[in-house]
Amino acid sequence: MDMTMIIAMLGAMVAAGTTYLLASLGEIVSEKAGILNLGVEGMMLVGAVTGYIAAVQSHSLLVAALVAMVAGGLMAAIHAVLCITLKANQVVSGLALTIFGTGLSAFVGKDYVGVLTETLFRNVAIPGLSQIPVIGPILFNQTMLVYVSLLLVLAIWFVLEKTSLGLKIRSAGENPAATDAAGVNVFAIQYGCSIFGGVLAGLAGAFLTLAYNNIWMENISAGQGWIAVALVIFARWRPGRALLGSYLFGLVGILGLRLQAVGISIPTQLFNMLPYLLTLLVMIFGTGRPGGRRNDGAPAALSLPYDREAR
C-alpha cells in the first residue's frame, strides 16, 4: 500500500465514520441530560427516508437536511413525552422507537426504493485547508455534512463544558432533584436535549442516504444506530472521544472490504466483530475501579425517570 492509497482509505474512513459521529453526538447530549434513547436506529431510519424523499421532491439539500432533522426530532419527542412526562421505562421506550421507526421508514419509503436523485451532498474542498498535506485530502475534501459534524464536536464540547447551559444539562443528568431545587427547569432541559439528539440522529440518516450511500433502501442503516449508542459509552460521553471512536469504527467498517480487495483474506464478519469486542474490553478493563467509584463518565441519573413529587 502506498501513501495515496492510505490517504484515500483514511478519507473513506472519515466519510464512513460521520454517520456514527453525528448520531453519537446527539446521543451524548441526550444522555448527558439523563435521557437514554436506544431508539437511535429508528430515528436515523426515519431521518434517512424523509430526507431522501424531501431531496427527490424539492431538489434542495437544505430542505432535505431540515426535513430529516425535524423528522428525527419528532421521533425523539415521542420518546421524550413517554419517558419525561409519563415516566416510562427508557430502555423499553427506546426499543419501541426503533421498532416504530423501522416500520415507518419502510412504509413511507416503499415508493422511493431504487429512485435516484441528483440532489446529493458532493465533496467540497475547502480552499487552503484542503491543500495541507495528508490532513487536507483526508479531512477537508469531504461533504458539507462532514464539516458540520466536525463543528458540532467543538460546539457540543464547548456548550457542555464551558457554558452555564452545559452545567444545567450535566447536572440534570447527575442529580435532577438538586438541579430542580436550584431553580432550573429540568423537564425543559431534558426535552430539549432529547429532541436535539433526535435531530442529529435524523441528520445522520440524511447523511447516509444523501452523502454516503446516495440511495434509499429499506433498513439502510443496518445497525449503525446501535453502534452509535455503543460509541457513546466507548467515548465516555465526551465529544472528542466520540470523534476518534466514530472514525475507528468507520475504519474497521471499510477495512474488511479493502483488505479483501488487496487479497488479504480475513473473515469479514470476525473483522466486523472487532469494534464491539473493543468496546466490551474498554468497558470492562478501561473503566473499572474495583470497590471504588466508577469513572466511566456515565451521568449518575441516566435512564432514571425524574419524579418531581417524590423529591
Next chain:
Amino acid sequence: MKRFLTFEKRSAGTSGGVLAIRIVSIAFAVLVTMLLLFVVGKSPRQAGSILYSLFVQPFFSNYGVTDTIKAGIPLIILSIGVSLAFKMKLWNIGAEGQMAAGAIGAAGVAIYFPNLPALPLVLLMAVVSIAAGMLWGAIAGLPKAYLRTNETITTLMLNYIALKLVHALVLGPWRDPQSKGFPMAPVLPAQGWLPSWGNTGIHLGLLLAVILVAVYWFVVARNRWGYEIRVTGESAKAAAYAGIDVKKNIVLVLVVSGAICGLAGMVEFAGRAHRLDVNLTNGMGFTAVIIAWLSRLNPWGVIVMSLFMAGLNNGGGYAQTEGIPSAIATMIQGILLFSVLGFDVLTRYKIRIGGVLIDVDTFRQRRKSKALSAGKGRE
C-alpha cells in the same frame, strides 16, 4: 403556582387495574392505527383487513393459534430469563446474544456429533447451549459484580459479538455445502429434532417453557434465593445489611439468566428452525425485553404477553400475504408499545390534569362500592 399536570405516586403494592389499563391502551392504539391508516389513504375495508390480520387471525383461527404458539415458545423462555435478571434490577438486554450463543452451541454439537442417537444428542445440545448462554451471561456478570461495569452496555455488545459469530460460522466453517452458497449451516439430523405434536409443529419446547415459568414463579415467590433476588432488587444496601452476598447473586442471576436464554436458542434450533442461520434469533431477544417489562415480570403475564407479541409478529406476515406491506405491521407494533408505555403511568401514579383526577383506584373503589351497595339492596 399550581401546575396543570401533576403526578402522585399510588400507594405501594397496588397493581390492581393493570389489566384494565392494558386493554384501554390497546384499544387506544387500535384507534390511532385506524386514524393513521385513514390518513395514508387506506379505505376502511383495507384498515379492517389489516386489523383482522393482526388481531384476529393469529388468535382466533386454527392455523393462527398453532403458529402463535410455535412462535411464542422461544419468547416465553427468553422472557423468563430476562425477567429473572430484571427482578434484581439487572438490565440484561443481552437475551438476543445469549440465545445466539446457545444456538451456536447446539448447532456445533449437531455438526460435530451428527451420529449420536436421539436422546444423547438432544441432551448434549441442551447442555452445551446452556453452557454457552452461561458464558455469555458471565462475561457481563463478573465485571458487573466486581468492577461495577454497566451490564446494559456489555450485554448489548455481547449481542453483536454473538450475532457476528453466527454470521462468520455460517459463511465459513459451518456452511452447508448443499446450501448453494446461502449462508446457513447444515440441517440438524432428524433424530435431534424435538418431538412435535401431530403435524402442528408445536414441539416439546412448549412443555419446557411452561415448566420454566412454573419454576420461575416458585423461585421468585416461594424460595429463599428468590427472596434474596427481590430484596437486592429493591435495595442493594438493605440486602447487604441483611447479610445477602450481593456480588455472588449478581453473577449468579446473570449466569442463570444467560443459561435460560441460551437454552431458548437450542429450543428454537432443535424445535423449529432445524438449522443455524443469521435469522434464527430474529430480534426475539429484544422482543423478550419488551415482554418482560409489559408483563411486569409476572410469570403468568409472561405467557400471555409472549403469545400476544408472537401473534402480532405473525399477523404482520398474514397482512403481507394479503398485499399489505409488513412494514405497516411493524409500525403498528411500535404504536401499540407507545400506547401501552404511555398508559402504564396510570398503574404507578395518580394524575391530575387541571382539576380532573385520574386514578385507577377510585374507579375500582367506586365499582366495588357500587357492587357492595347492590349486594346490600338484595339482602
